[in-house]
Amino acid sequence: MTLEHRIKTIGDAIQLLARRLSSQGFVFDRPDDVFPGPESNAAQSIARVEREVGKVPLSIKLFWQFVGSVDFCGFHPEWHGCDSPDALVVFPPSIAIHELEEFLSDKEERLRHAFPYLIPIGPDDLHKMNVSGGMWYNVSVPAVADDPPLNDEWHQTTFVAYLEEAVRWAGFPGLCNCEGHSWPVEELTMVIRSGES
Numbered sequence: 001m002t003l004e005h006r007i008k009t010i011g012d013a014i015q016l017l018a019r020r021l022s023s024q025g026f027v028f029d030r031p032d033d034v035f036p037g038p039e040s041n042a043a044q045s046i047a048r049v050e051r052e053v054g055k056v057p058l059s060i061k062l063f064w065q066f067v068g069s070v071d072f073c074g075f076h077p078e079w080h081g082c083d084s085p086d087a088l089v090v091f092p093p094s095i096a097i098h099e100l101e102e103f104l105s106d107k108e109e110r111l112r113h114a115f116p117y118l119i120p121i122g123p124d125d126l127h128k129m130n131v132s133g134g135m136w137y138n139v140s141v142p143a144v145a146d147d148p149p150l151n152d153e154w155h156q157t158t159f160v161a162y163l164e165e166a167v168r169w170a171g172f173p174g175l176c177n178c179e180g181h182s183w184p185v186e187e188l189t190m191v192i193r194s195g196e197s
Contacts, residue, residue: 003058003059003062003146003147003160004062004066006160006164007059007062007063007066007067007160008066008067010063010067010160010163010164010167011063011066011067013167014035014067014070014088014167014171015035017072017167017170017171017188017189018034018035018070018072018171020170020187020188021072021170021171021188022034024076024184024188025076025077025078026074026075026076026079027074027075027076027077028071028072028073028074029071029073029074030071030073033069033071034070034071034072035068035069035070036068036069036092037067037068038064038065038066038067038068039064039068039069039092039093039094041093041094042064042065042068042092042093043065045064045093045094045096045097046061046064046065046093048097048100049093049096049097049100049119049141052100052104052117053100053103053117053141053142054141054142054143055141055142055143056119056141056143057139057141057143057144057145057146057147057148057159058143058146058147059146059147059148059158059159059160060119060139060148060159063090063159063163064092064093067090068092069090069091069092070088070089070090070171071087071088071089072087072088072089072171072172073087073089073128074087076183078182079181079182079183079184080181080182081178081180081181081182081183082172082174082175082177082178082181082183083129083178084125084126084128084129084174084177085172085173085174085175085178085183086125086128086166086172086173086174087128087171087172088122088163088166088167088171088172088173089121089122089123089128090121090122090163091120091121091122095120096119096120099117099118099119099120100117103116103117116140116141117141118138118139118140118141118151119138119139119140119141120136120137120138121136121137121138121139121150121153121159122136122137123136123137124136124137124152124153125154125174134152135151135152136152137150137151137152137153138150138151138152139151139159145158147159147160147161150162155173167189168189169185169189170183170184170185170188170189171188172185
């Protein structure tokens, strides 16, 4: 399976999960950011990062161009048993541009202190629960691989592998650490039947 096909499959699954979570009564923190689709200027944002810093990893480009962004932060009043479900969040390219502006405004000092430009992917699992945590999940630029390591994320895997793991857990990969939780993962992730929407 090509990287593009994997990303499109992940995007379809995220869209389905967003619908199913909503229909189950999940309360999203930022409803407008759940699955807004690609930003209209995604290609220009990618070009700007590449011009200023270096090559953006292919998997990130594909995600921004075909999927866009996702924010599953929120809660369900009847689902319990996991204090840190690590809701799936992938920032849109506009956040990468905001971080780029921050980097460029203080480039020499940041490089002197070994803090290069990184593409922000999403908050860490604690920040997603509005608790002070660590560095946001990120990927390095210039690209080290088409599907690069997702830095500062506890699975210690690649960006696409993390997305696939998140989809397996209905958008909440932290549930794998919560035995006895009441989240209906199997129901949320069941294979779409013919004609089901």
